[in-house]
């Protein structure tokens with residue numbers, strides 16, 4: 001792409017964003033948020049007990065069609081709880097994509113387990129099933145139907161796949177591989193509330209999935225997360241773990257396990273409930289924003305707007321562009337930053353960070369290439385919605 005072409009696209013972007021949010025992703029509030037928050041304050045139920053938490057869980061069950069939902073203080077906490085519930089510890093490995101937000105791999109480290117990084121595909125930006133299968137074939141030795149890494153001798157107990165920017169991985173193909181190797185499938189759908197694969201909400205394919213309601217997500221509860229879970233027993237145990245494993249004993253304090261303080265608070269759930277009421281409008285706005293960007297980038301040589309993969313109905317959380325090469329991206333960034341337009345490099349492969357560089361890993365060529373050639377652009381719902 002020539003300097004001239006790059007400037008033309010940047011000017012189009014500037015025009016589209018004029019007098020609107022140029023930041024990456026601002027939340028939007030135009031519903032019952034204040035009314036519900038007032039209710040919490042008036043009744044004194046501002047903390048871990050209160051009816052909004054249960055309402056939020058029920059509304060999420062309805063929307064995602066997950067059998068059970070446990071609301072948590074964050075998406076990271078939700079991941080940590082699942083891994084703890086599965087007894088994942090220092091002798092275990094958890095497969096995780098090379099390209100994801102650090103929280104996914106941190107949750108594994110909290111349990112003293114080892115992340116084992118696998119590569120992604122360009123189509124979905126999620127774990128590539130073909131590469132996963134090839135990698136497992138090379139490293140796995142099976143003992144009593146359990147999969148062990150023959151090099152590290154550790155038990156490969158689970159995989160956390162990530163639905164990046166609201167796009168779905170090839171989740172059915174990955175699920176089959178998990179079944180074959182007896183590996184628990186956990187879906188990090190932190191960025192994917194309102195995203196579906198063949199009409200099924202992301203995070204509901206395996207036994208466990210998580211969502212995030214951080215302030216920068218499609219809808220927010222200020223901070224918060226949720227576990228989407230299939231079995232009633234697991235849901236009850238996860239809820240128990242998230243509340244210091246406190247037993248219900250009148251006048252007394254009994255705890256039967258080391259638990260966590262990871263329950264969502266009523267104030268957060270109140271905001272979450274109000275946001276859920278407007279989720280469909282917000283999703284429609286996000287699609288409108290994606291279409292507007294599509295128009296802006298339609299004749300851009302060397303830059304492609306990343307589309308939802310086949311069968312995925314995406315929430316288009318962060319609009320992302322893919323450049324033919326690194327140099328075109330740097331040229332584009334120089335022009336964009338002169339206009340004060342919010343932009344963000346995407347994630348550097350976690351294995352390249354010192355904190356993870358001793359972890360086992362497959363080749364991460366696509367993770368690296370995607371990191372070097374992509375850019376997130378301003379994607380706030382307000383760009384597509386009139387309050």
Ligand SMILES: Cc1ncc(COP(=O)(O)O)c(C=O)c1O
Nearest residue numbers: 074075076101103190212213214
């Ligand atoms: C892919 C991914 N996983 C996990 C998280 C963690 O969620 P939270 O910020 O709610 O802890 C985030 C986002 O922040 C994320 O983008």
